[in-house]
């Protein structure tokens with residue numbers, strides 16, 4: 001089974017709020033001094049792929065990213081945890097509004113690879129778009145299972161566990177299919193070992209020139225960014241008075257109703 | 263000329279950072295408080311091949327180069343100096359075998375150390391012989407196919423939990439009475455009594471032991487090199503591992519500086535973050551200058567070691583002394599930046615300060631390093 005895992009490189013979402021700035025005069029975050037990392041749900045997706053491979057003889061995991069050359073870091077990280085292959089689909093433009101384009105390119109890459117199963121994260125940790133997995137599924141015309149925690153081989157096909165509010169749901173499916181993964185304690189990305197880490201730097205990254213771009217046209221440029229700002233937080237303190245506890249509580253409720261908090 | 267680490271090493275650093283974040287950050291303060299060796303973290307370090315780093319690939323290691331070790335030790339020591347001493351001790355305890363062992367000796371001892379299944383320790387220091395290695399009193403006498411070993415070793419890191427020890431003792435020639443300092447690989451067993459030395463100031467959770475050898479029989483094939491090679495081997499080991507002590511100190515300095523910078527941005531007094539005050543700014547600037555200078559000196563020393571440069575011993579001595587002095591200064595100033603909070607266990611800088619002190623003492627005190635450096639300038643006669 002050819003398992004393809006989609007990975008995106010993003011600004012580290014763990015960066016302290018005070019270090020997060022916007023570029024002057026541009027609707028984009030400033031990137032200087034902020035580490036770039038693999039999007040966290042994509043890490044879960046990769047782990048789900050690796051775990052499935054371990055249980056399926058002959059399966060391979062191919063990590064795929066869409067982006068400029070420096071996005072290859074996420075592929076190196078995937079190689080360090082022993083993804084079998086790494087593929088980059090070049091895209092120079094800023095992909096933040098291009099979920100559709102990225103999805104189309106990934107769908108093209110899936111076809112080129114002959115993937116049986118495409119796994120991606122629930123949403124990217126930068127823009128939280130939640131678009132790529134869904135549009136990619138549409139472009140491929142495959143079934144989709146979302147909010148997946150883990151995938152195991154079943155007696156006939158695959159067994160996917162989905163997270164629900166109260167517990168989980170088990171779905172059986174046959175490839176080809178797309179699994180959109182959410183985070184769970186069982187799919188925290190493993191940490192690499194020293195030798196694999198050093199070796200990952202020397203491994204080949206394949207470049208895919210995706211030509212089948214029917215899907216690309218599907219979604220390009222449908223979203224327009226109108227404004228982007230960092231919310232200003234204001235904190236005001238107001239003392240609620242009253243003769244006793246009961247009255248204070250009443251006054252608090254009144255005030256909260258006035259403020260439309262309740 | 264390029265002073266940046268190559269991509270492979272930067273990537274390794276990132277991998278270790280991930281490991282440290284997940285496994286060491288949650289435990290660092292607790293290891294200091296309980297003073298217990300973190301067996302679980304030792305397993306993690308083994309699993310991720312950090313403990314394999316001191317060893318050549320043919321013995322199950324990852325290559326044995328010093329610069330990657332330095333990068334890894336620095337990264338761990340930013341968070342926990344005690345944990346960084348686990349790979350440190352694995353390198354120190356085995357270096358004599360790596361440097362002076364025969365193929366057979368390496369084949370026998372190194373694979374189980376590289377896998378982390380066994381731990382090792384370096385037993386040089388004695389109650390009456392610290393800086394003065396020539397004053398070692400432990401002795402060995404040849405009897406048939408064995409040497410019979412007697413003596414006391416003190417302050418041996420991991421001496422109580424190590425399975426394999428590299429021990430320095432003088433072989434006494436029974437005919438001539440001549441004493442030749444020699445190095446033995448000793449597997450724990452009959453004739454060895456171990457006592458844990460408790461209540462150290464810092465590097466808690468890294469047991470330090472006293473070893474008593476009482477007529478312990480060591481097979482003759484476990485002598486490293488020839489009789490009389492002991493001094494040379496001891497110095498060759500330290501030439502190498504001093505780069506790793508420098509890396510521990512570097513991690514401590516960087517870790518303390520990071521905490522101080524964060525604090526200076528957050529802590530408000532007189533209506534301003536204290537980082538707005540020049541007195542604090544200048545402290546941070548000095549800390550950064552010294553830390554960066556230490557970093558480059560340490561990396562250069564490690565790189566010289568790996569390239570077998572003729573002046574590598576001098577460079578590792580300079581890196582060790584300079585960086586550990588830096589760590590002491592930077593951790594002291596970090597406490598000052600944090601004021602009363604720096605003095606409290608609520609923040610890690612007081613622990614880093616206690617951990618920094620030992621860096622100036624072990625693997626040759628900084629006075630001894632200065633003697634090494636000065637002799638490289640003046641010649642052996644001084």
Ligand SMILES: Cc1cc2nc3c(=O)[nH]c(=O)nc-3n(C[C@H](O)[C@H](O)[C@H](O)COP(=O)(O)OP(=O)(O)OC[C@H]3O[C@@H](n4cnc5c(N)ncnc54)[C@H](O)[C@@H]3O)c2cc1C
Nearest residue numbers: 384385386387391392393417418419623624625626627629
């Ligand atoms: C936590 C810890 C872990 C250790 N781990 C190990 C280990 O794993 N293996 C091991 O073998 N040892 C280990 N040691 C021992 C350590 O290496 C020695 O303590 C150190 O070498 C100094 O020896 P000493 O304590 O006997 O001090 P001394 O040699 O007595 O020195 C006392 C003071 O005199 C100074 N001095 C001595 N001679 C001179 C001179 N010629 N010129 C100028 N100044 C001089 C010293 O610099 C020092 O300031 C450890 C020690 C500690 C505390």
